[in-house]
Amino acid sequence: MHTLYSMQESGNCYKLRLAMAQLGVPFRIIDMDTRKGDTRSEEFLNINPNGKVPILVLEDGRVLSESNATLFYLAHGSALLPDDTFGQADALRWMFFEQYSHEPYIAVARSRLHLLARREENKDRIGEWHERGHAALKVMDRHLGERDFFTGARYSIADIALYAYTHVAAEGDFDLRPYGHINAWLARIAAQPGHVDIAWRP
Numbered sequence: 576m577h578t579l580y581s582m583q584e585s586g587n588c589y590k591l592r593l594a595m596a597q598l599g600v601p602f603r604i605i606d607m608d609t610r611k612g613d614t615r616s617e618e619f620l621n622i623n624p625n626g627k628v629p630i631l632v633l634e635d636g637r638v639l640s641e642s643n644a645t646l647f648y649l650a651h652g653s654a655l656l657p658d659d660t661f662g663q664a665d666a667l668r669w670m671f672f673e674q675y676s677h678e679p680y681i682a683v684a685r686s687r688l689h690l691l692a693r694r695e696e697n698k699d700r701i702g703e704w705h706e707r708g709h710a711a712l713k714v715m716d717r718h719l720g721e722r723d724f725f726t727g728a729r730y731s732i733a734d735i736a737l738y739a740y741t742h743v744a745a746e747g748d749f750d751l752r753p754y755g756h757i758n759a760w761l762a763r764i765a766a767q768p769g770h771v772d773i774a775w776r777p
């Protein structure tokens with residue numbers, strides 16, 4: 576069985592719990608709390624020198640880090656990954672978009688304002704998080720105006736990657752009400768067979 580080093584509130588970790596739930600992949604969880612320094616222990620740095628979760632230790636002992644690379648691995652050969660090379664590259668481009676243009680603002684605002692409750696010490700950064708986060712949301716809303724899912728007609732790992740932090744963006748003070756296409760897409764994702772919420776664990 577695979578082992579997931581995971582922090583329950585983390586959207587990056589949720590991506591893998593959601594994908595494995597939907598794929599029917601059995602796994603066990605080792606809970607980590609970055610606030611308590613769990614990701615900085617020597618024991619954990621031996622597993623991931625980058626000191627971040629999620630980490631998936633495969634049944635055979637190989638280790639995967641980076642949530643979106645791990646999603647790609649898990650989805651291989653399943654309906655969550657487009658069949659053709661173009662479709663797979665299209666999924667990857669949205670997953671790179673998530674890591675470069677979305678997560679650094681939307682996830683970081685949620686982490687600092689909600690999970691860590693450090694509003695005062697971050698007050699000079701909130702404007703930039705919101706400006707750049709809304710720019711990412713506008714790109715998403717425009718794209719979803721013409722298709723049901725990020726890579727077209729079929730739900731894929733690109734949707735999982737972008738759902739993880741978009742659906743909790745309000746916790747970073749993002750108002751999603753202006754984004755009609757995103758709201759319809761969030762509802763479609765939550766209605767997918769086998770969907771589990773961020774609190775779910777095996």
Ligand SMILES: N[C@@H](CCC(=O)N[C@@H](CS)C(=O)NCC(=O)O)C(=O)O
Nearest residue numbers: 585587609614627628629641642643
């Ligand atoms: N690009 C990484 C980001 C992982 C990441 O930032 N993980 C956070 C939790 S969401 C973490 O472990 N932070 C602990 C730390 O930086 O010490 C991924 O997608 O897996």
